[in-house]
Amino acid sequence: MSNNNVITFSDVLDAKEKISPYVHECPVVTSSTLDKMVGRKVFFKAESFQKTGSFKARGALNAVLSLVAKSPEVHGVVTHSSGNHGQALAWASNMVGLDCTVVVTKNTPKSKCEAIKAYGADLVFCEPTYADRIKICNKISEERSIPYISTSDDYDIMAGQGTIAVEFLNQVPDLDAVIVPVSVGGMAAGIATAAKAIKPAIKGERLWPNPPRFLDSIADGIRVQQLGELTWPIILELVEKEVFSVKDADIVKAMKFVFERMKLVIEPTSAAGVAAVMSERMASMDPGLKNVGVILCWGNVDINHLPWY
Known part of the structure; x- marks a missing residue:
């Protein structure tokens, strides 16, 4: 890890070399039905297929x-x-x-x-x-006398999550934007670091603003509505200022779509990114953003307690 209290693209590449023998290079999936609905090409990085069911x-x-x-x-x-x-x-x-x-x-x-x-x-x-x-x-x-390893607010964690962007942009080089669900911000910081290094013009979009509290949401993976001390400066510098907010009803609608039409099992948190793509705000975004990436970050849904039951 670099000594400047930041992560660099080199840190992400080092992480990729270390973890690649043990993790999956997850597939990218598409839906022509959704593309027609939103008027853009949408590419889903299915990290729900990752070891342990998440990125x-x-x-x-x-x-x-x-x-x-x-x-x-x-x-x-x-x-x-x-x-x-x-x-x-x-x-x-x-x-x-x-x-x-x-x-x-x-x-x-x-x-x-x-x-x-x-x-x-x-x-x-x-x-x-x-x-x-x-x-x-x-x-x-x-x-x-054991160290604490943060869910997100840790440079090694961020570098590991940044490997998603390296793979994604290798699989889909023409991505114009990547939508990333955000809680403490480790994935967003890592992806932004790598994506901006590979393709400086690419845009990243956040899903949540940042009051320090738990969200009352079915998306339990992003209930912590507070960016970390280490992730915040990185996200502030590299991520677009546009924030998508989605409601539980939007998440359920998106989750059902992915289950029924794409045949993928995802958690509500993953569906937040899909809901953002399907939102009116996305429809009003720059039409030049033709190829949009979405991270399907989690797949560990409790099948005995699906949110629409």
């Missing part, structure tokens, strides 16, 4: 491999998560022989909790607030 595996593995290289004596890690980062870190830790503890709120979907345990991690439950997640996580880190 989070990229950043988690890069962070763990970097940690072990810098601190060979480390024996474990801890994090807090809405579920997907927890699964990814548990998987990555198991790959290199580290203990892993994941703090989740009591209302985290059972399917995600079971997956975290199946990857070999210890699970600790807390009250359903972001503050309690942090409090319990910090306590465990101190008591067990």
Whole structure:
């Protein structure tokens, strides 16, 4: 990692070299029906097919491999998560022989909790607030003398997530814009860093503004409506200022479309990007943005509790 408290394109390429033997190069899928609906060509990067069911595996593995290289004596890690980062870190830790503890709120979907345990991690439950997640996580880190690995606000995590853009632009070189769901912002920061280095004219669009609170939303992967201290300067500099906001009803509509017409299983958080493409705001965007990329970032949906039931 660079010494300037930022991530560079070189960091992303280094991450790609480290993690490529262990993660999938996920496919790009399209829908002619959606293209006709929105009047643009839309390309979906299906990170829902990634190890552990989400893009989070990229950043988690890069962070763990970097940690072990810098601190060979480390024996474990801890994090807090809405579920997907927890699964990814548990998987990555198991790959290199580290203990892993994941703090989740009591209302985290059972399917995600079971997956975290199946990857070999210890699970600790807390009250359903972001503050309690942090409090319990910090306590465990101190008591067990193990480092905390952030879901997003970590340069190694960002570099790992940036590998999505390297692959995506290799698969679809003519992309004019990429829509990225944003919570703390690790994926957005990593993708923006890589995409702007490869194609400076490309635009990135955010989905959420930034008050520091949990969103009351079915999209649990982006409920934390607060960019990180490390991700914020990167996103501020590299990402377009246009923000798409979508409602739960829009997310459900988009999720149903992907299930029914594209035959893909995605979480509500992934559907937020699809909803943005289908929105009136997207229709009013620069018509020169002909080729639009969307990250289908998560696929760990609780099939026993689909949001339209």
